[in-house]
Amino acid sequence: MSGSAVGLTEPVRLAGRAAPSRVLFGPHETNLGDGRALSGAHAVHYAERAAGGAGVVVTEVASAHGSDWPYERAPLAAECGPGWAAVVAACRPHGTLVLAGLGHAGSQGSSARSQSALWAPSRVADVASRELPMAVENREIRSLVGGFATAARIAVESDVDGVEIGAGQFSLLRQFLSGLTNQRADEYGTDRSRLLREVLAAVRAELGAGRVLGLRLSCDELAPWAGITPEQGAELAAALAPEVDYLAVVRGSAMGTAATTPDAHAEPGFNRELCRAVREAVAGAAPVVLQGSVVDPAQAQAALDDGTADLVEMTRAQLADPALVRKVRAGRRIRPCALTNQQCRVRDDRNPLVSCLGEPRTGHETTDPAPDGSGNGRPVLVAGGGPAGLEAARVLALRGHPVRLVERTDRLGGMLALAALLPGRGRLGALVDWLVAEVRELGVPITTGADARPEPGEFLVAATGSAPGPRHYASAGPVLEAADLLRAVRDERLDEVLPDGPVAVFDPVGDATGVAVAELLAATGREVSIISQDQVIGTQLARTGDLADANARLQRAGVVLAKRSLLRAVRPGEVRLADVFTGAERTLPAELVVHCGHRLPDPAPPPDFGTTVGDRVAPRTAHEAIREGRRAALALSRDLAVTA
Template sequence: MGRSLSDRHRAYYQRRAEGGAGIVVTEVASVLENDWPYERAPLASECGPGWQSIAAACAPYGTLVLAGLGHTGMQGSSAYSQSVLWGPSRVADPVTRELPMAMGQPEIDQLMAGFREASAMAIASGMDGVELDAGPRSILRQFLSGLTNTRQDRYGTDRVALVREIISAVREEVGSDHVVSLRLSCDEEAPWAGLTPDLAAGFARDLSPLLDLLVVVRGGLYSSEGYRPDFHCPPNFNLDLCREIKAAVSIPVVVQGSVVDIADARAALGVAEFVEMTRAQIADPDVVVKAARGDRPRPCVLCNQTCLVRDPRNPVVTCVGNPSAGFETVDPDEREQISTPRAVLVVGGGPAGMEAARISAVAGHSVTLVESSSQFGGMIRTFARGDGRSRFTLLAQWLEDECRRSGVTMRTGAAVDAQDLSDARSRGELVVVATGSAARPPTYPVDDSVRWLDASEAFGKLTTVGPGPVALIDPLGGPIAVALAEALAAEGVSISIVTLDSIVGSRLGASGDLVGANTRIQQAGVTRVLASRVIEIASGAVCVEHVHTGEWSQLECEVVIDCSPRLPNETLKEAADIQVGDSVAPRTVLESIREGRFAGFTTRTSFNSAERAIS
């Protein structure tokens, strides 16, 4: 299996350069073949042609392109390399529990040679420089940290020694006319032995004479989620840390840390010379040029649902609001116009319907969008209650505003039936149905001793649900039950969550919020009823059965909220030319917007989802 940078990488980076990015750092490539942290991880020795094509593609836009280089050491994976992991000392990774071999001088020499040779290849391939990874999942950080480096030789008594020697070797290789940048974890959030801001400031001061650029990040062995947290952590969370490190060095510094809004970026420039906006540019490649001309970029909602590289499902990195990110060579360019416009009627103003209307209108169609309720946004607005989830309303509002800006005729409180759609089709209009979902009736007996709600209804009645006790039934293990529990707990409601899993919110591992979610609901006093399923609801109680022991127990409650997936609203299915979103099946935000986008492309080309699947 090849581990090279593909044409899709080239297209992705070129699109960001076109959108105004000043510096592009390519995906971190392993400097040695024994480091293979995830299936698609690039290998530096195979990246020459890819680096060359990326550098050439970004050059016309004046973008500086750096090759990311690293080695994940003990935090890597042996699943693909089928070889032992390396580490500074025999300390197991707390996630995989895999114990590495302690590197000797031969392995250290190989690592140094790997960085040197990879840097030379990057420069020979036309890159403007390199960025060395000493971040949360890197072997260089493992040598810097007392959590993982317990050596007694000079690489233990002087923990910065290896990083210093590698940077020196790289600098010797690339010369003074190419950039050498270091991505440095400056707080592992483990002060008993890990990197602290004080230690990192000292390391940065020591290393800065060898560097041109320093990227300040946080996270480490026990806090990898601190690197790119979701919306529960405020934007610009690294500003104080960056300010502290900046005071110790005289070279330019890059601030990183959920900087996704232009206003926050401008504020960060008061602390550092450069701002890293990775997720913002996944959400909208034109974030820089749009901000410069006064337009609103598509917002990043900091959900982490599809943009984490180390997702155990191993998908292509993309964005829930911009599903074409990562698919630039597959999807059509949404900016393309058509020569033969037509009338398009979109029924349903949720995320799928709004995206279908927007893409169709941008192409030049005459589009009408009708929504039966009083507002656009669908389930995005329903579930965006309180906490950081309110950022999802930014996406809903952006879709609505962009529809209006693109000339879509928009109507709320507009109920239509199958005859209306039949009449529209007879007039030559293309009909897109995105009518969303309906509540799923309970799959267990429920008597009238309790109040039964589905999750969407409960979100709309947060202040009237309590005071409880309330039982949340969560067969999905996703964010909905956790969000409801937190919102209701803030209202003073007594809550229990019943889940089939052995931990609440099991699906949150993919977004990095699994530990955080369980910590928050425990601190909020939420009772967790694990590995259990509902048998019936009767006499003011939920009867549950433990899935392993078969033991039955009861939870007294006044209200039951079922967080099961809803059912598709199929009332207009037969009258549709195209059907998308929850009206097809329960969909995530990503799936809804992606299907809406496909529908918009279908209105102007022969492109459809089947062609993309084949690609």
């Protein structure tokens, strides 16, 4: 099929309604709910993307039936009427179409809050929770279809522009479509699409012809032995397309929970071929939406140009920069999405609010004001050119303060720039480049390779970073800090610092760093081991969705996984380990240990005046550094205004 020959920022019509661009802000979990209702924070969250030019906003998926309660703050359609109305009121002035996301998680939900058996087409235990669901009978199926119809009616009464039905990764409707989970012998098993078609018909009857009916459909479950294959997905999409106003093509199932929103180890735009095949099969019966880590406007435009899709979902890209579409229209630089998943995946035991590594206001729009030009012009010196210092300088300059930035090394970006040298973390470098470019564009003078010395009348923001942390083991052999290893990579001196023999990576933190360092070292052809006190390597990666894939990558690379192990001593040619549970000791060969432990704040004496931010306070991730750089800048600007 030929390309659409339309621009990403040009309007598109769906069910007779005009969207101002072909960019969709898709449904995503936020934890912004007020109980199970959408909150005012939801309305502001969506409105910022609408103001930024999003053509279509699909709200967080609401459970269409009371039997579904997949996570604590999961919206329930029966309670979402006022919230949907508030979202419409906030977004409609910008021309954005607002669609209510509707779904049911089925056996991929949780019974912890509902205290009831999970619903499923068949008694097949979920591969993640291992919980055995109940197989729904005809009365539950009728109730479910009625629930979708009622939910659509509430949405219409709230004046939404339409609804999107979820038959994607976390979906009872997908479970009915799949041989993995549907083993029924009745009419819902011999015709696995029957339930979805009944739901679509019931929802369409409530919407009428003038509102949008969208369908999010998993067209590849990544389980070809029994699940929906790309060929079956295309055939299914072609059959369903005449019933809907657009199809959002996704992949994944319970067999691959990281597949829908993977981190940067997956190629951005990974669903292009799947989407193209579906669009060809649909043959114009409905517009098709490309989903799959599309965070670059140029890639999104290419998908329109070559006929891959008619619209493009750019959800994480708009979490990173709410004004994405508006900036594309104006030819302005957009804040890049690093695709780390560190802050935008929120279904974990902490119940965090959705946010973004590089844009900490995301999810906190009602409490974190956007910087403006209301400062009083008093001068500020920012000491340190890492992410905290760069963000502080950027915000202070936006507030109208004369700012200068001094970095004691010869390079900007701090630890974030070093982390960008790790496998799968390269997009962090784009965030550094964006911060530096924004600061320079605002006219901030930058000095590198010098110590920061305040001039008379200057106020100080100290963002001088971190230093190596403690090592709780005896060391009679060579140990190299991960940061020093990455400096050697940056300076093309890696062979100078690495021995010819085996290397051990000590990872007491369990985040992306230790795993990526081990991957980097294994790629040099050396024998590598990674040491962790945990029972799984990289335990913190469960929060980003990379845990299983990371362990698979390590094993494919031949890395020795020294789990449940405490590092007791580094000796020439070996390391001594102790089992966490038994205390039994063993040794591993190692000519060098790369230490990936916690770091400590810069030990230089604290300033007599001003404020400290980022790693100078407590070394954590780039998100905290950027967030605190911004907050400190805003607070300092307010204080200076008071004392003026």
